[in-house]
Amino acid sequence: AQRVTQPEKLLSVFKGAPVELKCNYSYSGSPELFWYVQYSRQRLQLLLRHISRESIKGFTADLNKGETSFHLKKPFAQEEDSAMYYCALIGNTGGFKTIFGAGTRLFVKA
Amino acid sequence: EPEVTQTPSxxxxxxxxxxxxRCVPISNHLYFYWYRQILGQKVEFLVSFYNNEISEKSEIFDDQFSVERPDGSNFTLKIRSTKLEDSAMYFxxxxxEATxxxxxxxxxxxxxxT
Known part of the structure; x- marks a missing residue:
């Protein structure tokens, strides 16, 4: 079964500290993985995807197929990074639905 | 930048x-979806729609739910007889593309x- 697990509901760090938001997935094939972000009073939007292998707003995420993980990292957190972060997976069966993890709320303290 | 618009809020x-x-998807997009999020819970897939038909639906999407693309721009989700547990944010x-x-x-x- 397809599943995305984000073990932390809330992550609180100080400005300038490193951040790692954990994501593990369960999928039998080769999924596509994404991180979405929702800032306060804004819509859910794409942050980055594993296929692009890019850094967005200082965030990176590496797909580790051996550990079935796709953790989101940033070396130095900023206050404006405070938001809800969702890890998501698209399978390649049927209707190609995207399934989401439960989300992690990141709070960056001054 | 074009955006997906939903009414009412x-x-x-x-x-x-x-x-x-009601929803107006981005005009050159071909795949449409409805998700819901009950307060404090995860974003849950309801249904995907392509080429004027449902391509996949979840177990939540029972006979009380239906989707329609009545014209070239709108994409609607209908709940026939609402229940208290349908209270949620619908996205x-x-x-x-699909992938x-x-x-x-x-x-x-x-x-x-209510």
Missing amino acids: HQVTQMGQEVIL CASSV NSPLHFGNGTRLTV
Whole structure:
């Protein structure tokens, strides 16, 4: 079964500290993985995807197929990074639905 | 930049009433979706729609739910007889392709069933 697990509901760090938001997935094939972000009073939007292998707003995420993980990292957190972060997976069966993890709320303290 | 738009932003209805949530996807997108998020819970897939038919639906999407693309721009979600547990934020999304393509979300409609 397809599943995305984000073990932390809330992550609180100080400005300038490193951040790692954990994501593990369960999928039998080769999924596509994404991180979405929702800032306060804004819509859910794409942050980055594993296929692009890019850094967005200082965030990176590496797909580790051996550990079935796709953790989101940033070396130095900023206050404006405070938001809800969702890890998501698209399978390649049927209707190609995207399934989401439960989300992690990141709070960056001054 | 084009956006997915949803109306209304908030809908209050009585249990047993029918509601229609409306969405206008991005114009060159071909795949359309509805998700819902009950307060404090995860974003849950309801249904995907392509080429004027449902391509996949979840177990949540029972006979009380239906989707329609009545014209070239709108994509609607109908709940025939609302229940208290249908209270949630409903998100419409669209994408260019089925794979390799992220979802573009609307701002959501908050449905409150009393």
